[in-house]
Amino acid sequence: PALVGRHRRGAPLELFSGPADTLRQMRNYIGSVAADAAGAVIATSSPVGGRGLYWDAASGRCLGTTALADGCGVAPAAGEGFLLSSGLGAMLRVDAAGEPRQAVLAPSRELSWDNHFRRAAAGA
Helix, strand or coil: CCCEEECCCCCCCEEECCCHHHHHHCCCCCCEEEECCCCCEEEEEECCCCEEEEEECCCCCEEEEEECCCEEEEEECCCCCEEEEECCCCEEEECCCCCEEEEEECCCCCCCHHHHHHHHHCCC
16 A cells, blocks of 8 residues: 655645555555655655655655665755664665665664663663
């Protein structure tokens, strides 16, 4: 099924149709959503599917994907593109089509976003 869409005041809900194989890989789950500074590109992530997807906000067309195991965090990067983070400690800077431009952090056993917060919540 379509997992991403938009709503404009006074108009019906519009769902974006993406590549069927990619949507299947996401296993019906979106973890995060972010827009670039211009509002022209929407980034979504699926940690379950290990993917980031990038959408043209005007047309709903899928611009590209990024494979990242347990990738959930997504935020607009300074300038253009997005930062995509993983619960395994990785962080990538990607362009608006999802092409990796820079590995900001490599996966690490010492650093894990989700585990860090779990340990902090448990008082460890």
